[in-house]
Amino acid sequence: MRTERPLKLGTRRSALAMAQSGQVAREITRLTGRDVELVEITTYGDVSREQLAQIGGTGVFVSALRDALLAGDIDLAVHSLKDLPTDQPAELTIAAVPPRVDPRDALIARNGLTFEQLTAAGTDAAPVRIGTGSPRRMSQLNAWARTLGHRIETVPIRGNVDTRIGFVRSGELDAVVLAAAGLTRVGRLDEVTELIDSDAVLPAPGQGALAVECVTSDAPLATRLAGLDDPFTRVAVTAERTLLAALEAGCSAPVGALADPQADGEAVTEMRLRGVVGTIDGSTLVQLSTTGHVPASAVEQTAWATRLGRELADAMLAKGAAGLMGERAH
Numbered sequence: 001m002r003t004e005r006p007l008k009l010g011t012r013r014s015a016l017a018m019a020q021s022g023q024v025a026r027e028i029t030r031l032t033g034r035d036v037e038l039v040e041i042t043t044y045g046d047v048s049r050e051q052l053a054q055i056g057g058t059g060v061f062v063s064a065l066r067d068a069l070l071a072g073d074i075d076l077a078v079h080s081l082k083d084l085p086t087d088q089p090a091e092l093t094i095a096a097v098p099p100r101v102d103p104r105d106a107l108i109a110r111n112g113l114t115f116e117q118l119t120a121a122g123t124d125a126a127p128v129r130i131g132t133g134s135p136r137r138m139s140q141l142n143a144w145a146r147t148l149g150h151r152i153e154t155v156p157i158r159g160n161v162d163t164r165i166g167f168v169r170s171g172e173l174d175a176v177v178l179a180a181a182g183l184t185r186v187g188r189l190d191e192v193t194e195l196i197d198s199d200a201v202l203p204a205p206g207q208g209a210l211a212v213e214c215v216t217s218d219a220p221l222a223t224r225l226a227g228l229d230d231p232f233t234r235v236a237v238t239a240e241r242t243l244l245a246a247l248e249a250g251c252s253a254p255v256g257a258l259a260d261p262q263a264d265g266e267a268v269t270e271m272r273l274r275g276v277v278g279t280i281d282g283s284t285l286v287q288l289s290t291t292g293h294v295p296a297s298a299v300e301q302t303a304w305a306t307r308l309g310r311e312l313a314d315a316m317l318a319k320g321a322a323g324l325m326g327e328r329a330h
């Protein structure tokens with residue numbers, strides 16, 4: 001009997017990418033008995049020193065992995081779902097969306113402070129300086145500070161987890177905001193000083209979820225990878241990403257979205273979808289939500305989640321969402 005060659009899983013070299021790729025590799029081996037080998041790929045998003053919003057945001061981490069898939073250099077790739085452009089190329093298939101981890105953003109502030117404690121010290125002359133390269137985070141953090149009557153300044157930064165946390169440790173910034181999911185995956189969740197409630201800051205569509213992608217023509221592989229798929233996560237991120245697409249926004253737009261499917265045993269029953277879009281300074285936000293009854297059949301769920309996302313986008317557009325998104329961080 002012929003032993004199958006190991007599957008080649010393309011991954012970025014960052015600690016975060018290696019952690020999530022390694023985890024998916026182990027899961028594939030556990031489910032299919034097949035060995036998986038990691039192949040390191042450098043993406044433009046890893047080498048560029050420019051601000052993410054400036055280089056276009058959408059897809060910079062993704063395109064080198066996709067090129068390697070299409071060239072046949074690798075069999076599959078693992079992406080952070082929030083980094084994936086919403087329009088899926090026909091030659092590539094998202095074969096699985098594994099169970100999502102905590103979708104919230106996390107604050108890492110000096111002296112163990114929460115957002116409210118930290119920002120209370122801000123003045124007009126010396127606002128509290130919070131680092132994030134994300135227009136979505138800037139917009140909602142600024143809006144949050146406004147409701148508290150506190151003075152903050154959002155400072156555009158980028159770099160890997162280590163670099164970002166380093167700005168706080170060095171005293172250059174008072175705090176940084178990162179995805180809890182990424183911090184969990186690289187084992188640094190213990191440095192978080194506040195897990196930010198989604199009522200204050202809605203995460204990026206798809207945050208905390210992964211996408212396992214392969215070429216569409218490799219149907220047998222796609223079928224095997226489907227064993228990693230989590231229907232709860234799939235229905236949630238479908239609604240969130242449809243909202244993002246229907247707003248015609250990319251991953252660097254100030255759009256937050258979160259769907260929370262309620263489970264009744266094995267079945268998803270109700271799902272609430274919340275969305276927000278705002279100006280970078282947080283002076284104007286369009287924030288809406290909708291709730292619906294999730295159909296029982298897996299086949300109907302995708303179409304249903306797509307409809308929910310579109311409906312919420314239409315409602316947000318009717319409230320002026322498009323006008324707020326034209327603005328850019330730079």
Ligand SMILES: NCc1[nH]cc(CCC(=O)O)c1CC(=O)O
Pocket residue numbers: 080081082083177178179181182206207208209210
């Ligand atoms: N934009 C970069 C990026 N892509 C995915 C994550 C975190 C992990 C995830 O959301 O799945 C991060 C870092 C961050 O936003 O702090």
